[in-house]
Amino acid sequence: TSCLVWLRHGFYLINSPHGIKAFKLQSQCYVDDKVSKVAWLNRSNIIFAGQDKWSLDPRVDLVTKGQLEYSLRIQKVDVYDEGSYTCSIQTKQQPKTSQVYLIVQVPASIYKVSEDIVVNEGSNVTLSCLASGRPDPLITWRLLNPSAEPLDGEEYLDIMGIMRNQAGRYECKASNDVATPDVKYVNVVVNYPPTIKKTQSSETPVGRIGTLQCDATAVPNPEFEWYRDEKRLSNNQAINIQILGSTTILMIANVTEEDYGNYTCVASNRLGVQNASLFLYRPGTGRDINGSACVSQSLWLLLASIAGLFFKC
Numbered sequence: 001t002s003c004l005v006w007l008r009h010g011f012y013l014i015n016s017p018h019g020i021k022a023f024k025l026q027s028q029c030y031v032d033d034k035v036s037k038v039a040w041l042n043r044s045n046i047i048f049a050g051q052d053k054w055s056l057d058p059r060v061d062l063v064t065k066g067q068l069e070y071s072l073r074i075q076k077v078d079v080y081d082e083g084s085y086t087c088s089i090q091t092k093q094q095p096k097t098s099q100v101y102l103i104v105q106v107p108a109s110i111y112k113v114s115e116d117i118v119v120n121e122g123s124n125v126t127l128s129c130l131a132s133g134r135p136d137p138l139i140t141w142r143l144l145n146p147s148a149e150p151l152d153g154e155e156y157l158d159i160m161g162i163m164r165n166q167a168g169r170y171e172c173k174a175s176n177d178v179a180t181p182d183v184k185y186v187n188v189v190v191n192y193p194p195t196i197k198k199t200q201s202s203e204t205p206v207g208r209i210g211t212l213q214c215d216a217t218a219v220p221n222p223e224f225e226w227y228r229d230e231k232r233l234s235n236n237q238a239i240n241i242q243i244l245g246s247t248t249i250l251m252i253a254n255v256t257e258e259d260y261g262n263y264t265c266v267a268s269n270r271l272g273v274q275n276a277s278l279f280l281y282r283p284g285t286g287r288d289i290n291g292s293a294c295v296s297q298s299l300w301l302l303l304a305s306i307a308g309l310f311f312k313c
Helices: 291-312
Strands: 006-008 011-015 024-027 035-042 045-049 060-063 071-075 083-091 095-113 117-120 125-134 138-143 156-159 168-175 182-200 210-219 223-228 239-244 247-252 261-269 272-281
Touching (some): 095 168, 095 182, 125 138, 182 272, 210 272
Parallel strands (some): 011 095
Antiparallel strands (some): 006 011, 035 083, 060 071, 083 095, 095 125, 125 156, 138 168, 168 182, 223 261
């Protein structure tokens, strides 16, 4: 495995990812034929004196080409190798030294991130993302909705009073320009009570099939109930109730005069309940059939369904 090493103003920069020890540093030192003694030192410790190795580190050796090169090579460079290295030579005139400073760079790596969480709407949420690297990595957050705009947060992202539109997949990115940024994800589920978004009444002649539809959004998914006046409806030969995720459909086979009137769809989960009135009406009569009576009955039914929900819990 090769690596990029360059000398700039007396500094060596080398990338050394944690867990990958295949990098090599070679500090070159050239001497002339007037040199009598040479040595390599790390800080104040002697590594080599001439050809004699003083260091016990097996990763360190000399590279000599003829009599003019006296270079130090370090295999599998680690962050602990960072520091100042000195090539010292002794001539007939005077001793001379040349110094180089080794800087070890480590790519950003996320070592701890929040687990996926489920919270109720309105709760305060803190997501954490901890990373290491040299230099210290920059941590940024995004919510991967269609806009995916950056969020204000670094190691910790605070969301006060989280709303349902803030649910989704959060991306934590750690980068320090040494290598490709490290990225982790946290899934956040936000629970909220049902909201009935759409209802569809039905204008149906006698003898035909009447269809009423009710759509609601909620997390967890809502449970549905249908009422006619104060009576809860269930599947039988004349009535078929279907629940398809966030949609419920009430089908009335072979509509009779007695079937016309107000129906109530109730959507509930453990966070709340909401209802809506729908109408099955005779063609030409309009949706206000028995309007005043249906409104009062609907209010009474709402109170009854709420009380039933609490007693069920």
